[in-house]
Amino acid sequence: xxxxxxxxxxxxxxDDGATDIATGEGYYTSSLSAPGVVVDFLELLRPYEGDRVLxxxxxxxWTAALLSHRVGEANLTSIEIDEAVLDVAAENxxxxxxxxxxxxxDGTLGCPDQAPFDRVHVTCGVASVPYAWVEQTRPGGIIVxxxxxxxxxxxxxVLTVGRNGVASGRFSKRGASYMMLRDQxxxxxxxxxxxxxxxxxxDPRRIFRGGVGLDVAxxxxxxxxxxxxxxDEPFQVSLWFGESAAHVxxxxxxxxxxxxxxxxxxxxxFAWIEWGSPDRDRFGLTVTPGGQYVWLDTPDTPVTAIKSxx
Ligand SMILES: C[S@@+](CC[C@H](N)C(=O)[O-])C[C@H]1O[C@@H](n2cnc3c(N)ncnc32)[C@H](O)[C@@H]1O
Numbered sequence: 001x002x003x004x005x006x007x008x009x010x011x012x013x014x015d016d017g018a019t020d021i022a023t024g025e026g027y028y029t030s031s032l033s034a035p036g037v038v039v040d041f042l043e044l045l046r047p048y049e050g051d052r053v054l055x056x057x058x059x060x061x062w063t064a065a066l067l068s069h070r071v072g073e074a075n076l077t078s079i080e081i082d083e084a085v086l087d088v089a090a091e092n093x094x095x096x097x098x099x100x101x102x103x104x105x106d107g108t109l110g111c112p113d114q115a116p117f118d119r120v121h122v123t124c125g126v127a128s129v130p131y132a133w134v135e136q137t138r139p140g141g142i143i144v145x146x147x148x149x150x151x152x153x154x155x156x157x158v159l160t161v162g163r164n165g166v167a168s169g170r171f172s173k174r175g176a177s178y179m180m181l182r183d184q185x186x187x188x189x190x191x192x193x194x195x196x197x198x199x200x201x202x203d204p205r206r207i208f209r210g211g212v213g214l215d216v217a218x219x220x221x222x223x224x225x226x227x228x229x230x231x232d233e234p235f236q237v238s239l240w241f242g243e244s245a246a247h248v249x250x251x252x253x254x255x256x257x258x259x260x261x262x263x264x265x266x267x268x269x270f271a272w273i274e275w276g277s278p279d280r281d282r283f284g285l286t287v288t289p290g291g292q293y294v295w296l297d298t299p300d301t302p303v304t305a306i307k308s309x310x
Contacts, residue, residue, distance in 0.1 A: 007036045012060060016182075017084050028179055030085050032060045033123065037176055041121065044158045044172060045144045047071050051118035054136070055079070056107030056181075061089030063123055068098040076100035077114045079107040081182050108181060110136040117141060125154055125178040127186070127224075129167075129287045137161040142169075146176035147285065149219035150186060150226035153177045155212070157285055168299045170284040175212060186226050188238065191245040191256040200251040200262065204229075204237045207269050216283040217272040220294025220303035222264055239265065271307045 003010055014026030042063075047053055051071045058064055058080035067076050078100055080086040086104050093099065103111060107122070108130040115136035122133070125148030133143050141161050148154035156172040180186075207214065208229050218225070222241075230236040234250030244257030246265075253262045272278070278296060285292055286299045293302045 004032075005035075007034050009034045009037075012088075013082070013085060016082065030059050030082065031179065032062055033178070038063055038066070040172075040174060041123070041144055041146075041156065041176070042066065042070075044156060045119050045121050045142060047119050051075060052114070052116070053077070053119045053121065054111055054114065054117045054133075055121050055123065056110075057081075057123035057179075058086055058089045058102060059123060060085075061092040061102075063121070064089065064100055064102070065093055065096055065098050067121070068093070068100045071119075073098050073100045077103065077111050077117075079103045079105050079111060081106055106183070108132065108183065112136060120144070122146070122181075123178065125180040125184070126157075127180070127184045129159075129285070129292050131287065131289055134159075134161055134165065134167045134287050137167070139163045143167060146178040147171065148176075148178060148180060150224065151215045151218060152228070153212075155216065155280060159285065159287060166286060166288050168284060168286040170282075171216060171280045173279075173281045175280075186224075186240075188226070188228065188240060191240070191247075193256060196255045196260070198253045198255070198262075200248055200253050200266070202266050202269055203235075203251065204248050205235045207265060208235075208237065210269065210272070211277060211279065213277065213279040213283065214269065214272050216280055216294060217275075217278075217303060218265060218268050220283070221268045221271065221307055222261070225261060225264075227265075237262075268307075275306065 010032040011028050013030035016029045019026035052075050055078040058078040064078040110132040116138040118141045120133050120143040122145035126145045127149050143159045146154045147157040153175040156176045159167040159169040161167045225241045227239045237248040239246040239261040244259035246255045246262040295302050
């Protein structure tokens with residue numbers, strides 16, 4: 001009971017079920033999210049009684065129970081990719097007396113049979129928003145998800161679908177870290193072969209402790225690039241994208257592949273400073289049939305366009 005009521009996530013699956021949870025060691029693949037984060041997301045979702053809701057990532061079924069209570073079980077569809085996880089969720093929901101529609105499948109496809117939805121709530125990390133979610137949401141409806149573009153922690157995104165089939169919205173002030181959608185995980189790689197050595201112009205701690213707004217600027221200007229840091233002495237950074245990578249230890253930089261990812265990141269840092277170091281909630285995301293882009297202040301100022309004007 002202490003664990004259930006503490007404001008912590010409880011990990012319920014490791015390595016997609018391949019590792020026994022009792023070992024406590026492995027890649028986290030399913031959980032009961034921390035209550036505070038679940039409530040934050042439900043407040044951003046603002047479902048009304050009777051709204052048709054799609055949840056992606058049933059997990060333990062807890063959020064599905066809360067949503068069933070709020071909108072009515074007949075209005076909730078929840079999709080989970082892992083059969084064993086879904087079976088437990090179904091039992092949990094039955095025990096507390098709720099019977100929403102539970103589906104085993106890939107949530108990135110949404111659920112065209114039950115569409116349109118008033119609300120779509122994704123409870124796994126999303127780097128790239130599948131357009132199916134926009135198509136399956138009624139104009140004026142909302143899509144809420146943890147946006148996890150490759151640098152921890154992620155961001156809470158709230159997109160409203162317009163009449164033109166385009167969804168846009170800002171990031172909330174508070175962050176979120178979730179398990180990624182299965183097909184959007186980006187494993188770190190081993191980089192071998194030719195490399196270039198240089199000295200960092202900017203102390204990496206200035207960049208990685210610069211503020212979460214800078215993380216959004218980086219995701220917008222260097223889409224698909226992942227980053228991790230180690231707060232050792234010296235502070236270390238790894239960046240990677242496809243065949244390119246950069247490792248920084250203190251001010252020593254090693255770069256591999258076609259792109260000089262560290263040099264690009266220093267450029268992003270200075271662009272963000274020139275914009276006045278905007279915080280996370282001045283940024284937003286727009287999703288169109290052709291893809292997604294990050295903007296500053298309004299959707300008609302994509303960050304890529306502001307940088308190229310500078
Ligand atoms: C953080 S847990 C969800 C927590 C859950 N909402 C709850 O209330 O307990 C994320 C879940 O998303 C599932 N998942 C990952 N990729 C998925 C996908 N493509 N489609 C559906 N579910 C997915 C994982 O198996 C995992 O159970």
